[in-house]
Amino acid sequence: MSSKFDPVTLEARGAAAIEIARRVGREAARFRAEMGPRLNVENKGLQDFVTIADRNAEQTIYKELLSLFPHDTFVGEETGGKAGAAGAWIVDPIDGTTNYIRGFSHWGVSIAFCFEGRVELGVVYDAAKDSVVSAIRGRGAFREGVSLQAAATVDPTNAICVLGHSRKTSFDEHLVLLNRLHERGMDYRRMGAAAIDLVRVAEGASDLFYERHLNAWDMLAGALIASEAGAIVAMPKLTQLLSEGGPVVAYSPGLAPEFDFILEIGGLKSV
Known part of the structure; x- marks a missing residue:
């Protein structure tokens, strides 16, 4: 600071x-x-x-x-x-x-x-x-x-993923992501409240939260909480989020090999 x-x-x-x-x-x-x-x-x-x-x-x-x-x-x-x-x-x-x-x-x-x-x-x-x-x-x-501590999950077949979807983004892309998670044996949910979804990653109840587009107020508090709990978190710079929103991802560190690809599709770098 x-x-x-x-x-x-x-x-x-x-x-x-x-x-x-x-x-x-x-x-x-x-x-x-x-x-x-x-x-x-x-x-x-x-x-x-x-x-x-x-x-x-x-x-x-x-x-x-x-x-x-x-x-x-x-x-x-x-x-x-x-x-x-x-x-x-x-x-x-x-x-x-x-x-x-x-x-x-x-x-x-x-x-x-x-x-x-x-x-x-x-x-x-x-x-x-x-x-x-x-x-x-x-x-x-x-x-x-x-x-709080992010989950220690390392086996993808034990993972629970929470995904969001914005109507501002491609549903086809969302389906591709769902299919990839399904093929790796992961279970998934869509819960509809990003701040709480990020908290669930922070407390180890889920192993992934990702949404392609959110507004800054939806994600900022939850993203910091997840990061401080040991999750890998990535989102755009604050100036971009405040002006136009953007993607956010948070996931259990032991599953990084499974989820790092989301950084690429979202154009993200971890914080």
């Missing part, structure tokens, strides 16, 4: 983000349970939804983080914004909104803090486990204080 940035204030940001993510996540879960099918859902595009819960969560995160750290900047999925030189919060208030709407608990709150082109802090509220996963660069990944 740059010497211009005080590590103590990074710890303060981490503590604040953890508390805010937990509270906002639990409030969103409570709201979903109370509203049920009466959720006010807007359609932003094909299979791209937003609810009042998303908007309220982002507003809360914005107000509370910027009240504590007024010189920071903020980029949110719902309200936009622009990252500044002083440091930026990159936030997805509910990652996996479609899952949230339907009552499938694979969704979360994703908060990343970036400084000078790098992700320095990642925090994800995991709704399925009602807990917060976090990482500060260089200090490991943790779920509520318990250290």
